[in-house]
Amino acid sequence: MNSIIQEVTQRIIERSKDTRQAYLNKIAKARKQGPLRGALSCGNLAHGFAACGKEEKSDLRSMVKANVAIISSYNDMLSAHQPYEDYPQKIKQAIREVGSVAQFAGGVPAMCDGVTQGNPGMELSLMSRDNIAMGAAIALSHNMFDATIMMGICDKIVPGLLLGGLSFGHLPTVFVPAGPMPSGLPNKEKARIRQAYAEGKVGREELLEAESQSYHSAGTCTFYGTANSNQMVVEVMGLHLPGASFVNPGTPLREALTKAASVQATRITDLGENYMPIGHIIDAKAMVNGIVALLATGGSTNHTMHLVAVARAAGLIVNWDDFSDLSKATPLLTRIYPNGSADINHFTAAGGTGLLFKELLDAGLLHNDVNTICGRGLEQYTKEPILRDGELLWVDGPKESLDKAVLTTIGAAFKPDGGLSVLKGNIGRAVMKTSALREPNCHIKAPAVVFEDQYAFDKAFNDGDLNKDCVVVVRFQGPAAIGMPELHRLTPPLGVLQDNGFKVALVTDGRMSGASGKVPAAIHLTPEAYKGGLIAKVKNGDVIELNTATGECILHVDEAELTSREPATVDLTDSHIGMGREMFASMRASLSGAEEGACSLFFKQE
Numbered sequence: 001m002n003s004i005i006q007e008v009t010q011r012i013i014e015r016s017k018d019t020r021q022a023y024l025n026k027i028a029k030a031r032k033q034g035p036l037r038g039a040l041s042c043g044n045l046a047h048g049f050a051a052c053g054k055e056e057k058s059d060l061r062s063m064v065k066a067n068v069a070i071i072s073s074y075n076d077m078l079s080a081h082q083p084y085e086d087y088p089q090k091i092k093q094a095i096r097e098v099g100s101v102a103q104f105a106g107g108v109p110a111m112c113d114g115v116t117q118g119n120p121g122m123e124l125s126l127m128s129r130d131n132i133a134m135g136a137a138i139a140l141s142h143n144m145f146d147a148t149i150m151m152g153i154c155d156k157i158v159p160g161l162l163l164g165g166l167s168f169g170h171l172p173t174v175f176v177p178a179g180p181m182p183s184g185l186p187n188k189e190k191a192r193i194r195q196a197y198a199e200g201k202v203g204r205e206e207l208l209e210a211e212s213q214s215y216h217s218a219g220t221c222t223f224y225g226t227a228n229s230n231q232m233v234v235e236v237m238g239l240h241l242p243g244a245s246f247v248n249p250g251t252p253l254r255e256a257l258t259k260a261a262s263v264q265a266t267r268i269t270d271l272g273e274n275y276m277p278i279g280h281i282i283d284a285k286a287m288v289n290g291i292v293a294l295l296a297t298g299g300s301t302n303h304t305m306h307l308v309a310v311a312r313a314a315g316l317i318v319n320w321d322d323f324s325d326l327s328k329a330t331p332l333l334t335r336i337y338p339n340g341s342a343d344i345n346h347f348t349a350a351g352g353t354g355l356l357f358k359e360l361l362d363a364g365l366l367h368n369d370v371n372t373i374c375g376r377g378l379e380q381y382t383k384e385p386i387l388r389d390g391e392l393l394w395v396d397g398p399k400e401s402l403d404k405a406v407l408t409t410i411g412a413a414f415k416p417d418g419g420l421s422v423l424k425g426n427i428g429r430a431v432m433k434t435s436a437l438r439e440p441n442c443h444i445k446a447p448a449v450v451f452e453d454q455y456a457f458d459k460a461f462n463d464g465d466l467n468k469d470c471v472v473v474v475r476f477q478g479p480a481a482i483g484m485p486e487l488h489r490l491t492p493p494l495g496v497l498q499d500n501g502f503k504v505a506l507v508t509d510g511r512m513s514g515a516s517g518k519v520p521a522a523i524h525l526t527p528e529a530y531k532g533g534l535i536a537k538v539k540n541g542d543v544i545e546l547n548t549a550t551g552e553c554i555l556h557v558d559e560a561e562l563t564s565r566e567p568a569t570v571d572l573t574d575s576h577i578g579m580g581r582e583m584f585a586s587m588r589a590s591l592s593g594a595e596e597g598a599c600s601l602f603f604k605q606e
Contacts, residue, residue: 002364004329005288008322009367012284016316020284023315027169027279031270035063037144048144052103059101060144066269068095068262069105069145069171071136071161073152078112080153080220080227083178083249087151087258091176094262102149102262106139108132108164110157114221118454118489120579126484126511127587129156129163129306130600133313136164140171146269147172148278149262153220158230159306162282163601166313169279172268174373175239176261177231179249181219183345187337190214195499198461198492219249222343224336229299233307235353235381236293237286238372239278242381242394246348256392257385264373276371282314285367289378291323292365295330295418296356298339298435301523302511304420309597320431320595324422324551330365331413332435335406338518339419339436342406350403358382358397363410415440423522423546423553426562427534429595430507430522430553432546442520444505445545445556446471448538452570453477454487461493469503471544475535475568477510478528479591479598482575483584486511494519505546507553509535509594522546522553524594529568531593536567 013020032039037048037060049060059065070091074084088104095102109128116122132152140148148171150161158175165173193210196202220227231245241261247254268276287307294303304323311318333356334340336347360366361378368378383394401407408414419435421442434442446469451457454474460466472494478484487510497504498519505520506512509528512521527533534555538544543556555562576582590600 001367002329004325005292005365005367008325009284009288012287012316012318012322016284019317020315023169023279027277030168030170031277035067035146035271037067038063040143048142052101056101064271066100066146066266066271067144068100068102068265069140069148070102071105071108071139071148071150073108073110073132073157073161075110077115078110078154079181079215079218080178081110082218084151087176090255090258091149091262094259095266098263098266100266103144105142105145106135108135108152108157108160110152110154113155113486114215117486120575120581122485123483123575123581124579124584125156125486126479126598127584127591127600129160129309130587132157132160133163133167133601136161137167140164140168145171146271147174147265149265150175151178153178153227153230155226155230155302158234159310162234162310163313165278166282166310169314170277172265172276172373173239173278174261174265175234176258177240177245179219179247179254180222180228180344181215181217182248183222183343184216185210185213186341187214187223187343188341191338194492195495198496220344222345223338224297224299224344226300226302228344229294229297229303232293232297232299232353233290233303236357236366236378237290238281238370238374238378238381241385242374243352243354243384245353246344247385248345253385253387256387260392268373276373279314281371281373282310283370284316285370287311287314287316287318288326289366289370291326292330292360293356295327295420296332296360296365297334297336298332298419298433301420301431301433304431304524305594305598308595309599309601312597312599312602320422320429323420323431327418327420330418331410332415332417332419333359333408333410333413335414340406342403346403346406350407351398351401352384354382354384354397355401355407359410421548421551423548423551425552425554427507427538427544427553427555428525428527430525432520432522432548434548436518437520438518441549442505443547443549444471444503444520445543446503446505448473448540448542448544450475450538450540452568454490457490458493466493466497467500467502471505471507471546473535473538473544474506474508474510475529475538476570476572477508478526478530479594480588481509481528481530482572483581483588484511484594484598488512491519507535507544507546509533520546526593526595528593532567534562537562537565539565
């Protein structure tokens with residue numbers, strides 16, 4: 001193993017010794033001999049299978065057959081989740097054919113950041129993750145089930161399902177993806193038209209046509225944002241079938257993988273000899289594997305929060321220093337938009353997850369001694385699924401990349417590091433995605449231009465007030481303030497300023513999209529302004545310095561001056577009422593800081 005990977009893993013294990021043991025004790029206590037529904041009274045059990053058919057009722061009464069819970073995030077407004085509409089019936093049929101039973105246990109909400117971006121609904125986005133986790137827990141609380149099938153794809157949905165699944169860590173859990181839509185308008189062209197619209201060079205009709213050609217059918221968006229980062233991470237953690245993440249919807253291979261995943265859930269229950277609960281799969285090594293795969297592919301910065309929260313759900317304590325050190329050891333091996341022009345389908349065609357994982361394993365950058373839903377070890381995840389005469393097989397994939405501009409080797413890495421920097425200084429701690437920047441590192445020192453929300457930024461840009469070197473500060477966007485919405489609408493205008501020759505960067509206690517691109521953005525700044533962070537004292541004209549080479553994020557203002565300043569305040573009423581936001585007040589108030597996962601579900605770390 002790479003020495004840095006080993007060192008980070010070991011310190012997570014040591015740091016988490018007590019919390020991990022408490023978690024393992026909890027799931028051991030929840031494990032019962034025989035089917036879990038055997039603990040229910042006759043009245044409880046009768047309610048649990050009242051709507052089943054005669055044969056299923058008999059099977060569930062017999063106490064010798066597995067009952068698999070189906071939890072789905074289906075809705076037909078989200079292209080990524082629309083394919084899930086008929087999955088429950090397909091899953092039930094596949095499980096029935098091997099002599100077990102499946103019941104639809106519950107649905108969870110799924111919102112799309114692509115729809116809510118720049119609108120009030122986005123302020124519910126991050127909090128929806130914890131809501132999804134609680135919804136999954138409620139579905140499983142009936143204690144009727146011996147395994148779980150989780151169906152989710154996009155930004156907060158997969159992390160939420162992971163949190164909910166890990167709270168029932170004694171249950172074997174299989175994640176079933178639906179796959180990306182076929183390639184549409186190239187991402188580079190989409191970005192060009194977005195920026196042209198921001199400059200006023202094209203109208204809304206042209207912009208809408210470009211967006212419609214890009215997001216054009218059922219399936220996950222094809223750029224490498226949080227949704228596809230989710231799939232990469234879940235697969236390398238061993239919760240997908242090998243090679244399942246990026247097979248297009250509606251294809252025979254996709255159908256075969258869904259059926260096989262359903263059957264696999266029945267093979268790893270406690271009723272047989274291959275019991276493998278999710279709590280025994282997600283350990284420190286699996287978490288490190290997930291972070292390494294994320295970094296090697298230039299994945300979404302949202303996971304600097306999501307994976308921290310997921311780790312905590314499994315009794316593990318992961319922090320940003322772990323991300324930073326793993327980034328230094330992990331070379332960037334893919335160029336997928338926004339850190340390249342290719343999309344996820346191009347990545348798959350070049351060799352996909354199988355070739356990527358093989359490269360990382362051979363270099364000692366992934367732990368191989370891990371549990372998966374398919375058994376022990378990750379070698380099986382270096383193979384790719386195919387259909388041969390109607391039979392699903394896993395075979396050796398290409399020995400080398402079929403497109404080295406998209407997927408490369410360790411020896412010819414696009415960058416020597418994983419493209420994630422943790423910045424710290426008197427203004428706080430933040431993360432910056434550097435994999436898509438024009439230069440390997442970012443060093444900017446410029447006057448601040450301060451905004452309390454993204455809409456004021458829009459006005460300043462349109463008025464021409466930002467045509468200068470500057471560090472744009474957008475504050476009061478953190479978890480406790482307004483639920484930490486993504487600020488992706490800032491990207492095209494900032495890109496215009498950059499292309500016009502100005503040196504610009506962003507500092508915010510909010511989030512950027514998983515599609516963060518060429519503009520340097522120090523995001524997730526903690527402590528946030530609403531909680532007394534120094535960002536609340538920044539004034540227009542103050543000089544801010546960002547330097548990823550040294551890991552610094554510094555407000556160059558005399559300490560005595562800063563001490564004498566009163567922090568800015570802002571009336572957030574308009575962000576707390578309307579669009580359902582008033583119902584989330586208690587959750588917003590209990591969210592931990594960004595580095596602790598921005599989570600409301602666990603005790604905050606000291």
